[in-house]
Amino acid sequence: xxxxxxxxxxxxxxxxxxxxxxxxxxxxxxxxxxxxxxxxxxxxxxxxxxxxxxxxxxxxxxxxxxxxxxxxxxxxxxxxxxxxxxxxxxxxxxxxxxxxxxxxxxxxxxxxxxxxxxxxxxxxxxxxxxxxxxxxxxxxxxxxxxxxxxxxxxxxxxxxxxxxxxxxxxxxxxxxxxxxxxxxxxxxxx
Numbered sequence: 001x002x003x004x005x006x007x008x009x010x011x012x013x014x015x016x017x018x019x020x021x022x023x024x025x026x027x028x029x030x031x032x033x034x035x036x037x038x039x040x041x042x043x044x045x046x047x048x049x050x051x052x053x054x055x056x057x058x059x060x061x062x063x064x065x066x067x068x069x070x071x072x073x074x075x076x077x078x079x080x081x082x083x084x085x086x087x088x089x090x091x092x093x094x095x096x097x098x099x100x101x102x103x104x105x106x107x108x109x110x111x112x113x114x115x116x117x118x119x120x121x122x123x124x125x126x127x128x129x130x131x132x133x134x135x136x137x138x139x140x141x142x143x144x145x146x147x148x149x150x151x152x153x154x155x156x157x158x159x160x161x162x163x164x165x166x167x168x169x170x171x172x173x174x175x176x177x178x179x180x181x182x183x184x185x186x187x188x189x190x
Contacts, residue, residue: 009186012186019031019032022185024164024180024181024183026164026175026180027164027166027180027183027185030071030166030175031166031185031187033071034067034068034071035064035067035166035173035187035189037060037063037064037067041063042063042066042067042092042093044066044092045063047088047092048062048063048066048085048088048089048092049062049063051084051085051088051089052085054085055083055084055085055086057083057085057086058190060190061190062085062086062088062089063089064189064190065086065089065090065119065143066089066090066092066093067093068117068141068143068173069089069090069091069092069093069094069096069117070092070093070094072115072117072141072175073090073093073094073096073117073141074094074096074109074112074114074115074116074117075094075096075097075112075114076096076097076098076099076105076108076109076114076116077090077091077096077097077098077099077117077118077119078098078099078100078101078102078105078116078117078118078119079098079099079100079118079119079121080100080102080118080119080120080121080122080125080127081120081121081122081125082098082119082121083121086119086121090117090119102118102127102128102131102132103128103131105118105131105135106131106134106135106137106138106140107134109135109138109140110138115138115139115140115141115177116135116138116139116140116141117140117141117143118132118135118140118141118142118143119143119145120132120142120143120144120145120152120155121145121146122145122146123144123145123146123147123149123151123152123154123155124149124151124152127155129155129158129159132155132159133158133159133162135176136159136162136163136174136175136176136177137162137176137177138176138177139176139177140176140177141173141174141175141176142159142173142174142176143171143172143173143174144156144159144171144172144173144174145170145171146170146171147167147168147169147170147171147172148169148170152170152172156172156174159174160172160174160182160184161182162174162176162182163175163176163177163180163182164176164180164181164182164183164185165183165184165185166185166187166189167184167185167186167187167189168186168187168188168189168190169189170189171189171190173189
């Protein structure tokens with residue numbers, strides 16, 4: 001039975017990576033314009049690729065973080081457990097400030113009328129689930145990397161019911177608010 005579940009999940013990921021079968025307009029836009037890299041790159045890709053090579057990170061992951069921050073980020077972004085290349089990717093589009101602490105972040109964003117963006121690079125860190133849930137509830141986005149680990153999967157599964165979730169093999173992106181349905185879309189991320 002597990003083999004059939006795995007096979008069904010893989011088929012859905014492959015089908016959804018180009019937007020097929022995704023009925024939400026926001027979900028279709030997010031998959032086709034943000035997650036899937038377009039034909040034309042951004043001006044800062046070469047700089048980010050150099051940083052990724054220096055930090056032994058995947059250039060595709062760094063580029064994806066930059067596109068997500070550009071589509072959903074605000075003036076401040078929280079990066080927990082991030083490396084310098086990941087911080088540069090989160091800053092590249094808007095020139096955002098990358099914070100290293102989560103406490104009170106959702107309230108500050110709500111006061112400014114912005115949506116928050118939190119990138120949790122290391123899910124084994126001691127993170128307040130209430131803070132992450134308040135970011136999603138206020139219309140923000142939480143990116144959980146390494147969901148193939150036990151701690152990453154646990155964090156992602158607790159936040160998923162609050163927003164639209166784009167789930168890949170080792171990363172989940174949970175987008176809250178905006179009148180989005182609380183649904184999970186299996187897709188290929190990176």
